[in-house]
Amino acid sequence: MTEISEKIIVVSNRIPCSVSLDRSGNIKYKKGIGGLVTAMDPILSKNGGLWIGWDGQAESRPSKVKKFCIKDECGKVAYSVECIHLTKKEIKNYYHGLSNRSIWPLFHGFIFQSHFNAGYWKTYVSVNRKFCDKVLKKSTDKNIIWVHDYQLTMLPRMLKQANPKLKILYFLHIPFPNYEIFRVLPLSNKILDGMLGASLLGFQTKEDRVNFLVCCKELLGARVNFKKSNVFYNGRTVKVKNFPISIDYEKFNKLAKKKSAGKFLKSIKRIDNNTKIIMSVERLDYTKGIKERILSIERFFEKYPSYRRKVIFIQVSVPTRTKIKEYITLKKEIDELVGRINGKFADELWSPIHYIYKAIPQQKLASFYKAAEICLVTPLRDGMNLVAKEYVSCKTEGNGVLILSKFAGAAEEMSKYAVMVNPYDIDEVADSINIALNIHWSTRKKMISNLRNIVRENDIFHWASSFLNYYKKISG
Secondary structure, three states, X not given: OOOXXXXXXXXXXXXXXXXXXXXXXXXXXXXXXXXXXXXXXXXXXXXXXXXXXXXXXXXXXXXXXXEEEEEOOOOOEEEEEEEEEEOHXXXXXXXXXXXXXXXXXXXXXXXXXXXXXXXXXXXXXXXXXXXXXXXXXXXXXXXXXXXXXXXXXXXXXXXHHHOOOOEEEEEOOOOOOOHHHHOOOOOHXXXXXXXXXXXXXXXXXXXXXXXXXXXXXXXXOOEEEOOOOEEEEOOEEEEEEEOOOOOOHHHHHHHHHOHHXXXXXXXXXXXXXXXXXXXXXXXXXXXXXXXXXXXXXXXXXXXXXXXXXXXXXXXXXXXXXXXXXXXXXHHHHHHHHHHHHHHHHOEOOEXXXXXXXXXXXXXXXXXXXXXXXXXXXXXXXXXXXXXXXXHHHOOOOOOOEEEEEOOEOOHHHHHHHOEEEOOOOHHHHHHHHHHHHOOOHHHHHHXXXXXXXXXXXOOHHHHHHHHHHHHHHHHO
């Protein structure tokens, strides 16, 4: 990765870990496993800097951690963390409200899941202002301020208005919708205006980038150069480019090579050592297509009964947004669906679906990836989906098949060597599982090898270097 001379300040909704104080007042933290942490932690660990974000707790709790340092494996300080504290009302309206009941569903194309009210918006703006005040206290115009994701769309404009000399970058991790969908969101022009406070706007795919440019033209009346991906707005030129995010390839590759990686196979395959494993790992979110995926598994066993007792499907669902109504309903529906299908097909010694509702440590996750003949990555819509890249990075022996949704951002890079599906088409996914199970081992090896090369050559460090080097190029 390119060495960065300027201090980087990463600003995101959440800090990269959960944090608490023990009885002695010492700070305890545990790093998160989400996509943003996977992406940014290695970068700050290598270059140093500061991460600013919400600590994930309500402001009213007895003890609050204001700041602390993340240490590397040798106990040396890697980078600093500054916490933003939110009230219960702010969490309700900013986080559960506008961020996750308005923007999140709409940006993923789920218009009828999107809810909006004026209270949500007012609090969203005030929380972005709270972030702005913190960043201004901790930054100078010599820093690179890298703002992340849909919770902080107003922040770039606020920072730029406070100090026009600030170097502000912004990256959106989720999809950006087309004009017809985006304009449904009330005050959508304000969101565009907020994002355009940055000098460089990064998106996951070409489609996201073009969608944003079109919206700027149609909703703001901004002059747009589609060929050069420039937006001319309020006397400034904003560069817009797609940078597909990735993972730390070598980290997952090494995890998969550890001796402990294959140990759990004995318990999974204790009945029949020839059992084939299909797996999927997702946060429990309606955009991930978990319901549709499980229905596809049911259809697979209906259409191809010879695989009963020879194949198991492992679905790892990581709890998320557990206080939002739509997510509570989704969990109940999936629990009932898994129970019904297992009741339909299971016998005394075999169940078709193994459902795990909790976060899995990365070492164990690597073991699952290594064991699985097939990984089903079939979101209904996704900004990128790092699971697809984690899976192929762990296939050190070259034996596996990635079944990938056409609507995942990862499809832009990985479609040539994956089995591509429409996740809404239950029969197509079921048939694709059958096809994947019967692909000759030599073909599987070539497919996985090519996918591994793609991820290796375009890992998280390449992503960060590309983003920062492009910014240096355009800023002169």
